[in-house]
Amino acid sequence: MRLTSYTDYALRTLMYCGLRRDGLATISEIAEAYGISRNHVVKIVHDLGRLGLLDTRRGKGGGIRLGRPPAEIRLGRLVALLEGARPLVECFDPHACHCPIVGVCRLQDVLAEAQQAFYDALDRYTLADLLESAVGLRERLGLSAAV
Amino acid sequence: MRLTSYTDYALRTLMYCGLRRDGLATISEIAEAYGISRNHVVKIVHDLGRLGLLDTRRGKGGGIRLGRPPAEIRLGRLVALLEGARPLVECFDPHACHCPIVGVCRLQDVLAEAQQAFYDALDRYTLADLLESAVGLRERLGLSAAV
Numbered sequence: 208m209r210l211t212s213y214t215d216y217a218l219r220t221l222m223y224c225g226l227r228r229d230g231l232a233t234i235s236e237i238a239e240a241y242g243i244s245r246n247h248v249v250k251i252v253h254d255l256g257r258l259g260l261l262d263t264r265r266g267k268g269g270g271i272r273l274g275r276p277p278a279e280i281r282l283g284r285l286v287a288l289l290e291g292a293r294p295l296v297e298c299f300d301p302h303a304c305h306c307p308i309v310g311v312c313r314l315q316d317v318l319a320e321a322q323q324a325f326y327d328a329l330d331r332y333t334l335a336d337l338l339e340s341a342v343g344l345r346e347r348l349g350l351s352a353a354v
Numbered sequence: 355m356r357l358t359s360y361t362d363y364a365l366r367t368l369m370y371c372g373l374r375r376d377g378l379a380t381i382s383e384i385a386e387a388y389g390i391s392r393n394h395v396v397k398i399v400h401d402l403g404r405l406g407l408l409d410t411r412r413g414k415g416g417g418i419r420l421g422r423p424p425a426e427i428r429l430g431r432l433v434a435l436l437e438g439a440r441p442l443v444e445c446f447d448p449h450a451c452h453c454p455i456v457g458v459c460r461l462q463d464v465l466a467e468a469q470q471a472f473y474d475a476l477d478r479y480t481l482a483d484l485l486e487s488a489v490g491l492r493e494r495l496g497l498s499a500a501v
Contacts, residue, residue, distance in 0.1 A: 208355060208356070208357055208433075208437050208440065208442055208469060208472065209355070209356055209440055209441070209442060209443075210355055210442055210443050210465075211356075212443075212444065214443075215443040215444060215445075218461060219453070219455075219461075222455075222459070222461070240454065241453060241454065242452055242454070282464065283468075286355075290355050293355065293356055294356070295355055295356060295357055296356075296357050296359075296361075296362040297359065297362060298362075305389055306366070306388060307387065307388065307389070307494045307495060308366075308369075308491055308494045308495060311487050311490040311491050311494055312369070312484070312487075312491065313483060313484050313486060313487065314365060314366075314369070314484055317429065317476065317479050317483070317484070318357075318476075320475055321430075321472045321473070321475040321476045322355060322472065323475075324471040324472055324474065324475035325355065325468045325469065325471055325472040325475075326468070327471065328467055328468035328470075328471035328472075329464065329465075329468045332464050336460060336464070337459070337460050337461055337464070339460060340458050340459075340460065343458035344455055344458050344459065346458075347454045347455045347458055348454060348455060
């Protein structure tokens with residue numbers, strides 16, 4: 208079972224923005240802090256902006272910050288949104304499925320139930336829970352206590 | 355969130371063998387029934403044989419059958435075995451992880467809890483539950499009632 212690196216980086220991008228207390232984050236800063244590709248961060252920030260999860264302002268004095276309070280960002284819903292179009296197995300996508308037993312087979316329902324349990328478990332947490340160890344996290348990300 | 359097609363096909367291979375009441379299944383027959391690559395099935399049957407989940411006999415009168423009763427094959431444990439080495443995200447694999455916040459970040463624990471919820475939900479079912487609609491499944495797989 209695997210989540211995309213896109214989802215992984217999107218979660219970390221939101222964490223970074225949640226940890227940056229004053230001022231606004233930049234794409235280069237996020238990419239550098241995690242050692243990931245700037246292009247990845249560009250796409251993530253664009254998508255999270257469209258979802259209203261990031262507030263992006265261009266120009267001088269611009270930058271990126273959370274679009275909603277961390278305690279309102281539930282992780283199950285968030286990961287489901289980010290992974291949304293990606294089927295757990297072939298038969299979850301009616302356009303890609305060539306399995307002859309689809310419709311008779313219970314496996315799809317059983318896997319869907321397990322997938323829901325995964326998202327329900329994540330939904331017990333919000334972005335705020337991921338920011339609890341803020342001091343240690345800021346230290347590792349090169350964000351001084353004042354930033 | 356995605357399972358490998360290897361896991362998907364392994365589950366279907368076990369279902370096929372559980373549906374074949376008399377005689378023994380063959381690799382070609384399984385590959386043809388699902389329209390999947392023979393090479394995939396060879397690898398799956400080999401691995402499931404090593405796990406004791408399939409009993410494979412070579413030579414004349416040989417073939418493949420379940421190595422354990424379907425009601426004893428729990429789906430959570432099975433999928434965990436099949437997906438085992440595959441990390442949910444980068445930081446689940448200490449050798450591949452370059453994230454600077456690993457060890458301070460709660461995300462890993464939260465995701466591990468959700469992953470466990472996924473496997474626990476699957477563990478409420480066994481292979482026997484997937485074989486309940488045997489008549490319809492056999493029909494779709496070209497297995498006559500007698501086979």
